[in-house]
Amino acid sequence: MRRIALSLALASLAAGNAFASPSNPVNGAEFRTLQQAQPTQKVEGKVEVIEFFMYHCPACYAVDNPLTEWARKNEDKVNFRRIHLSSGELRDFEARLYVTLEALQLQDAMYGKVLEAWHKEHRRLRSDEENLNWALRNGIDKEKFLSAYNSFGVAMRLKALARMADAYGVTGTPTIVVNGKFVTEPQMVAQANPNMPGTEVIPSSMQVLDALVARSRQ
Numbered sequence: 001m002r003r004i005a006l007s008l009a010l011a012s013l014a015a016g017n018a019f020a021s022p023s024n025p026v027n028g029a030e031f032r033t034l035q036q037a038q039p040t041q042k043v044e045g046k047v048e049v050i051e052f053f054m055y056h057c058p059a060c061y062a063v064d065n066p067l068t069e070w071a072r073k074n075e076d077k078v079n080f081r082r083i084h085l086s087s088g089e090l091r092d093f094e095a096r097l098y099v100t101l102e103a104l105q106l107q108d109a110m111y112g113k114v115l116e117a118w119h120k121e122h123r124r125l126r127s128d129e130e131n132l133n134w135a136l137r138n139g140i141d142k143e144k145f146l147s148a149y150n151s152f153g154v155a156m157r158l159k160a161l162a163r164m165a166d167a168y169g170v171t172g173t174p175t176i177v178v179n180g181k182f183v184t185e186p187q188m189v190a191q192a193n194p195n196m197p198g199t200e201v202i203p204s205s206m207q208v209l210d211a212l213v214a215r216s217r218q
Contacts, residue, residue: 022189022204023211029192030184030208037181038167046079047216049209052165052175054085055094060174061119063186063202067174070206078213082111085173088162090155097131099157103148106140113138176209179216184208 025031040048051067053060071080084098097114101107117123117134125131128149135145148154168177175185186205190196196204 022193022207025184025189025208025211026192030189031178031212032183032188034168034181034183036167037179038164038177040180041079041081043079046077047179047213048079048081048177049179049213050168050177051080051082052085052168052170052173052177053082054173055098055114055118055125057173058119059186061115063174063205064115066202066206067176070209074210074213077217083161083164085165085170085175086158086161088159090158092158093126093128093131095158095161096149096154097125097134099154099161100131100145100149102157103151103154104140104144110138110140176205178209178212182212182216184212 022030027033049071051060071078074080084095086092086095086099090096098107101110101114114125114134117125123130123134125134131149132142132145136142168175168183170177170183172185172187175183177183184205186201189205189208190198190201193204
């Protein structure tokens with residue numbers, strides 16, 4: 001009986017994937033829907049889109065330019081935000097750097113420079129010393145940086161981001177959440193469309209986002 005049930009489940013999954021399409025994504029294939037929708041940052045006339053990322057993540061770096069361009073083209077209808085995946089611990093040096101820059105209101109300005117440090121300069125910002133040295137090289141005041149970096153507010157923000165990721169069920173990056181309830185990843189798009197060339201995965205992921213934003217605006 002269990003074998004029959006398993007066979008039926010696999011057949012159902014295969015059938016669902018057969019009709020999967022980036023321009024008409026299928027729940028459970030190119031995206032999943034959270035059982036409990038999460039609160040969104042309200043901006044009139046816009047749908048919230050959050051990318052959970054990590055600075056060191058090669059897939060995040062690969063999707064960065066296409067996703068940035070997608071957000072720019074859709075800025076009239078999308079409130080796009082990036083949030084670093086956090087373990088909640090002070091020794092999560094990547095997330096701690098992100099939250100420190102956020103506290104200093106430098107995250108947007110410095111985002112690209114941190115990515116370049118990781119992926120072009122091959123610097124591994126995985127210690128307090130390395131983070132401070134990076135900040136100094138990029139013209140950030142030492143006293144202001146350390147004051148934020150070692151603050152209670154940054155410690156609490158790290159924990160809040162970890163709880164947020166748990167609420168969305170985020171375990172890897174890049175993960176993109178639309179309207180607080182639709183969750184997609186390039187990996188999901190690739191798995192749902194196994195015959196898709198690798199070069200088409202990221203453009204197809206942008207199509208999935210188009211469809212999910214349109215669905216959210218209905």
